[in-house]
Amino acid sequence: MVADSYDVIIAGGGMVGASLAVALADLPLRVAMVEPIELGSDAQPSFDERTIALNAASQAIFETLGVWPDMAAEAAAMRSIHISDQGRFGVTRMHAEDYGLEALGQVVPTRTVGRALFTRIEASERIDFLCPARVQALSTDNAEQVQVALDDGRQLVARLLVGADGGRSQVRQCLGIDAAIDDYQAKAIVSSVASAKPMEGRAFERFTASGPIALLPGPQHRTVVVWSQPSARADALLALDEEAFLAELNAGFGRRLGALSALGRRQAYPLYRVLAQRIVGPRAVLIGNAANHLHPVAGQGFNLGLRDAATLADMLADAVAAGQDIGSGQRLSAYAQRRQADRQATAGMTHGLIRVFSNHTPVLRTGRNLGLLMTDLLPGLKRRMAVRSTGFAGRPPRLARGLSVRSPEPQRGAPI
Template sequence: MNYDYDLLIVGGGLVGGSLALALKDAPLRVGVVEALTPEERRRSPAGHRALALSRGTAQVLDGLGVWREVAPEAMAIRHIHVSDRGHFGKTRLHAADQGVDALGYVAVARVLEDAIERGLERLPIDRLCPARIIGLKAGAEGVCVTLKRDGECLGLNAKLVVAADGGNSSVRNLLGIEQEVRDYGQTAIVTEVRTEKDTRFTAYERFTASGPLAFLPLGRKQCSVVWTLKDADAEEVLALSEAEFTARLQAVFGYWLGRIEPAAVRQGFPLKLVRAEKMVDERVILIGNAMHQIHPVAGQGFNLGLRDAALLADRLWAQTGFGEDIGEAGFLARYAEARRRDLANVIRFTDSLVRIFSNGFPPLALARNLALLALDRLPPAKRLLARHAMGYGVRL
């Protein structure tokens, strides 16, 4: 069987699904390939993770028509509290100071996934699910794609293929695109806690000698926790009893929210900076985790991937408006160049935070704490940091 598309999106999750929604009225024939059925996706533990959504991301999701379904179950971040454990430096950001009602939001991934899924169900697009891509060959006029679905092979043709199929991208692997990998030697321990005090819509980022510790508000007295530790320390902490773990976490975080108690199981995730060596290939674009995976400090991962999709949708609209080939090399090169600055800035920002705040060298510790104090007292610097937190640091 043969199918012909203008655009084939491989991966119908958060980023790929958002791209499809952004193109719902575009004069393009769009196909979405997804390896997991909706039932398999709902059973996946990945849906339980908390996502930090910048204010800019919420605005993009609103434009896609899904934010109204997510907003009632999302927790607003109205305050951000940054501190360096064992030192004097602190910086606080407040939404009211920026003239907004929230700097960002925290939402459970499953809520956003379900909202995007419902949006996709309303679109007049072909959804090939469950299906896996097993072959890819680009030519002057288009891309020939081979899928395996229900035990049979399907042949598809498209002008452009967008790989939004995650960190273990089949498209990237088939093309032989190498990745640059930097192992941080750290593990993120992810869990949830109940708190004695009201979170008061506050997100905490606390830097420690082994890495950052984030408490993100999930409810009035509940937080998602992302605790970064050196690999050896993480192995020890994951093996602790529930009471021992809670006591260790309490000692590191302090009593900003009173006493804490566990509300979910612990999971550990090795942390690496991963970046594909190129963003585009012949008639192929990589977006989201297929292109980049970054450190969770500052919660930039999904926000960065959504900006990939948002800019690509804008460029595709413009390209089709001029009647141009959406897979031609010049279009792909211009998109890659437009995204390069944002990607480089976010990687530089997150990488610098990890390196600077995980270093116990006394002169550096003094310098960074003086910098935190300066940020807290200099309105222009604080406005710049707040704009970054809200996702307004780079114009699309």
């Protein structure tokens, strides 16, 4: 069988893979995006019931790509974040205006993100969306190209394969790349509620003895709930009726927003962390959850993956402009190096939060209480945390700076 030939094959048309496809749409590259489950299906794991927090850098990336207007009507702005520890006095707060931003981020349904991205993908003549199909096997024996076998029997070849196929990445396995896996033995229960007091753009992260509760301002004046609990307790909570569940949630969160009521549909996600030990192989690169799958406590997983995609788009645009091979080992190593600090710091911050706040020894509880207080009092420390969580730390990709991927690199520096 003759293989179909592409410049780039993206394995996975989820949040990160589809974002990369849109970021590449203006480059003279033939792209195939392979995805087993179509958008709109109840089984689609990336564009599902969740509503996620996009940070300011992610919003900027979507604005530059021109897809933000299709998301904006269903987005709710997050203007401040309030972090507290149940039963302790220390709190820290971050306000967008302190960092010259209109909002720290936007809370958007993942299905809205999907619709906006796929409108662009379907309009592009350079992108072939191969769905339903799954990447099953690959060969990197030929130094000039990667060969990819799909589960429907089709064979593809490309100069570069991008594994954007999620935390249990088949591409990562086929490349023989090991990953450090931490099972948090916990689940995140995701739902929505109505709060007696209006959210007014405020987000809350409350650490409790059994796990963090995040309440985010959601679309249509709803409040988004992401409640992480040990697996057995999460299952018990999911088995409760609405009234009993709300009683537990109100007890865990406290009265800052008045009574929480009118519970929406509940869904649970097992929580684990995956960190790939390498993110590049011969003519292949891992991005998004395939490279780093994080706990949702800090709402950073997709934001980090989108920076992977935007940085990779920079690298591919530079290679095209220079007339060079887009999948050369040298280019891929440079990409891996450029992503290293952001990956390490974001994954470290997220994992650190879980480790510190799930420890209940009195010394550590007092220490973290003081930590929250100190963070609130020390502007330098808080600023560093804010810059990291808004996604502008280090050298942000061009799209996050409002520049097209085709622009020559003008200057260094972050907007805040």
